[in-house]
Amino acid sequence: MSSKKRHATVIGVPLDYGASKKGASGGPAAVRRANLVEGLEALDLEVTDAGDLPVPKVAVAAKGKLKNGAAILKVCQNLEKQAYEAVANGSVPITLGGDHSLAVGSVSGVARAFRDKGRKIGLIWVDAHADINTPDSSPTGNVHGMPLAHLLGMGHKDFARLGGFSPKIDPRNIVLVGIRDVDRAEAVNIRKSGIRVFSMQEIDRYGMGVVTEQAIDMASDGTAGFHLSFDIDVVDPGNAPGTGTVKRGGLTYRESHLLMELCADSERMVGLDLVEVNPLEDTQNATAVLASELIASAMGKNIY
Template sequence: MSGSGENILKTPTFAYGSPQAAPVRKIRVLGVPLDMGASRRGVDMGPSAMRVAGLEARLEALGHQVTDGGNIRVEIAETQALGSKSARYLKQIAETCERTAEAVVKALEDGVTPLVLGGDHSLAAGSVSGVAEFYRRQKQKIGVIWIDAHSDINTPESSPSGNVHGMPLAALLGLGPERLANLFGYSPKIAPQNTVLIGVRDIDAAERENLLRAGVTEIYTMRDIDERGMRVVMEKALRAASKGTAGYHVSLDMDWIDPEDAPGVGTPVRGGATYREAHLAMEIVADDGKMLSMEIVEVNPVIDEHNRTADLAVELACSAFGKKIL
């Protein structure tokens, strides 16, 4: 397999906003019920909540071929040692990320698109590493579209909480922690010029410094979305993530969306994307046709309202995989 999109059964050749149908894909769902990276518990039930919301059937209704690969094995926090307070449960999270990365590589080798369900965002160190490794073997790079209220670029040295779900982007860009950064024996996994942050609105001072140190410049805050509009932001983001790459991974943290529409998330922050802005972003991703893989994280059924957030997560997955209004 060349990595040029052969995991997509029909290669699209259309511009943003075109009414042409999105490519039919083979999709493998992978659950990662991980909640050791966060202080607030409950996101380990996120994969089940999204499955209950009808993920597989709703994607199949779009014409895709969907299989469920089950859940990646995750240790139970209460049975594990906390480890360093600057990176709590780092050993166990890294082991989960290793298993996640291998499962993602296997999916891509099988010619299917991985759709990873979280779990907290620390799992992205594994999922993105798996995609990057698959394409590295073919001498290609990948981009990342990081859609999140937070930049997740803290390190154990800079983190005020020691929560590893605030560190996966730092790991992928080679800043650390080393245990996460060096999956598959090399670092970094992604280049800063192909790394795009969208919707951020809660970044601490240390993270600003880490963004500068890593060389990430494609950062679109909620103010950028307010001023420029979602379409302009997404088109710029997708161009940056695609430049010189085989395509991009979409990492969607549900706390990107305003808590009015997505109340059941690990770390809610007011002032997020609206329901329609979120769908528009995913629709533009589908129109672009260069998404290699996707994950949806931080759905917390414990604090959700009648599974609203999981249902919205499934709706957004459908939009990313080609569902249109007309």
């Protein structure tokens, strides 16, 4: 067995231009203050904190099909390069949001790094929402509701072609977990794409353990591993109030940790996003603390 330490690279993305409610830009700082790096180092991980990516200052758009698209694209382009470099150097990129629009950059960078090795990756998308609207189908124009569509090659071409190829992930290796709020157009896009969905109803029926194990199997089938993109709004607001789009009936504290623990046990996770932590909506930093704890679980923290 190799004694070489595992390496993780923490990348902060203080971006909230993709959401209607502002405040997720404070997420990376809040999660770091919740002892994120110290917790990871306690797992005998070698951790590089790459700091925060710069976010252009813009006059935030109130209207449009792709609100603040140019600024968000610039951030995603920079994140794509940084995530690519982390994987190329043998590290697992851990991206702290910031709103979920950033995942176009993080997932694209990880996918490109493995594509250069002749491999593909899977994607486990854990979220209360499907995030598979296009600019034409979105009722709001908010880009944080579009990243999965862009990763599948739908929507705006500049986002869809980020990193020079599209789609980033084979739909057969994409699994949505925990969704409970889907727009009508998104339901159509899900059916057309052929991606697998485990809604909250299926989690209630079959249990988090069974659902997670199946998600890992699907995302890992024929791939080098999977990227895990976790939106904190998938957790019930009783445990995670600090996010911009709360909806009752989400994952429990233990269900959330079990998902992360099983992903760690699989040893197949090659990248991680933890997004949509909004300190302005939080209660005594509870959501940021939970986010930090969940990242530790995903990176291998066990009870004993």
